[in-house]
Amino acid sequence: MKIFILTTRFPYPLDKGDKLRIFNQIKILSKFHKVYLCSLNFYNNKVKKNYIELLENYCEEIHIINTSNFSVIKNILLSLFNKLPFQTIFFYNKKIKKLIHSLINKIKPDHIYCQLTRAGEYVKDVKINKTIDYMDTFSIGMKRIGKKSSFLKRIVYNIEYNRQRNYESKLFDYFDYHTITSKEDKKYIHHKMNSKIKIVKNGIDANFFLKENKKKIFDILFVGNMSYEPNIDAAIFLTTKIIPKIKIIFPNIKLLIAGTNPVKRIVQLKNDNIVVSGWMDDIRHAYNISNIFIAPMRIGTGIQNKVLEAMAMKNACVTTKIVNLSIEAPHNAIKIGENSNELANHCINLLQDKKMKEKQINEAYKYIKSEYNWEKTSTPLLNIFKN
DSSP: OEEEEEESSOSOSOOSHHHHHHHHHHHHHTTTSEEEEEEEEETTSOOOHHHHHHHHTTOSEEEEEEEOHHHHHHHHHHGGGOOSOHHHHHHOOHHHHHHHHHHHHHHOOSEEEEESGGGHHHHTTOSSOEEEEEESOHHHHHHHHHHTSOHHHHHHHHHHHHHHHHHHHHHHTTOSEEEESOHHHHTTSOOTTGGGOEEOOOOBOTTTSOOOOOOOOEEEEEESOTTSHHHHHHHHHIIIIIHHHHHHHOTTOOEEEEOSOOOHHHHTTOSSSEEEEEOOSOTHHHHHTEEEEEEOOSSOOSOOHHHHHHHHTTOEEEEOHHHHHHHOOOTTTOEEOSSHHHHHHHHHHHHHOHHHHHHHHHHHHHHHHHHOBHHHHTHHHHHHHHO
């Protein structure tokens, strides 16, 4: 079968959750189908030749369609007179739509796989079997971020929440099949037929994320895209509310905050106890030199890939209920805290009790090996194309 995959970002490097998801799905799909990739890209984000060559191992054809900053600015202004979500308007361009339709007419795919609602506007009217991957329910993410924002930002996030919620529902009817990462996200797609949405979880490449016995330099690690608001909120919460409580017991505690594009608010968190690394060529190094992994997320949606990676790298994990609602790890595989006291105490106990820590690590590793390998998590997606 010919599958035309549309993404709003080139799937490499793996510095964002949507890239990680589609890259690994392409690898799986290419074993059984012919994959034709079409990715949007901003002119200032040059796609490196070796990135393209890597994807060529799995794709019959790769088409990168560049969009200009001028187009984005124009769309933002037009958003004032449009009811589409801001992020859909941000990525939309009529000329690009014509190019995409031209490619589809030339390739003549059997199925279109559209990643994220923000790409849906390009192909919703194409009369070919189509699947939309919601991935996460972005509307509820906007609502949660809005609650933690300043007054003016809250207004903007609430507008986007309402627009995105309505769009998620309306877009449903244009597509034949629908996928999402978790049961938790699925329940927030407000459509009378949302029971038809298939759960396609993310996965982990356990052959890549292998623990190496290296000296532990940091006691605690937090990883993520540090320009993403839920990660920014979590990092500030961690450094201002959780770490001070841990320092009462461990005054020399060392924290590593690793991840791409740290904004000024994150860079300013640096001190004698806290290192902000920015982009790392190999994120496995951060896991290998750290003892405990914490994801103190208070907002956001979807499966947190960083927690799966930490479990595979055999770091004891501490997180919040909102994160584990999607991962569904058993209580003996992860520590859950609902406030700074609980999260700090979990970290302290794991640092003090090596036997408890090792037992939790082993249970977590068994869980992700069983439930989160890409071959298993991609089966519902493969079944869609089989049918």
